[in-house]
Amino acid sequence: MTLAEECIAELDNALAEAGSDAVLRRFFGTGPNQTWVDVTLRVAERAPTEDELVAGYSQNDMFIVTSPTQLINAQFPGGQPVGSKPAWLPKAGTGADKLFIFDQQRQIELVDPIKVDNTVVRINLKLKG
């Protein structure tokens, strides 16, 4: 097992034991023609600390840690035009993905993939409530 595989396995075990389910939704199109693709992720969540609140974060913000495993297993977001950039990581900014956690829809503000030897082993997300 490579170091990256070990990191992912450890994170998956921790999330299986102590994490929660959340649904990542990617939107395609706009208005009445809009459609989407969902994938269920295992996540660990936390609210901003006191220091982070002082630094400008809001109480509605949320920090998420998730694993690449469910995204890769689901082959998220499905078939893409051949030659297009792979887009399985959650998207922030314009046209951002949404995360449904504890029955609340939240916008992804920041995506921070952690890599070990060129392999994504963990994904940190910052959400706006």
Added chain:
Amino acid sequence: MAGTYPLAIMSSINEGEVVFTPIKYLSSAHAVTLYGRFVYGSGGGQLFANIETSLDSGSTWIPIACFAFTTINSSKAFNLSGLKDQISPIPIGALSGDEAISGILGDWIRARVVADADYVNSTLDLRMTAR
């Protein structure tokens, strides 16, 4: 692996052919249900959504279903079994609109969409449940 997978989602449909990356590792799937949903805006003419399977990791592709859409909203589905006997060889070739062949199911499946004109504000959503 069993599950539901998007094969192609297009919110911008232009004249020509678009080939989509395949869904892989479906060796444990004995059947697939294919669902095509087309929401029409304006423009366009004829749209064919071909579903193809590969038994050689994407070197060659066998058409197994073809959805045909025109200029109206439409939703259609096929169910294809990989366990159905085919004791007479099936010629491999393009399928006509709204046609499918059952009994041939590889472990890779992809969509190939062909439009004969530009569609405006229209959406094509192709999904598959493998089980």
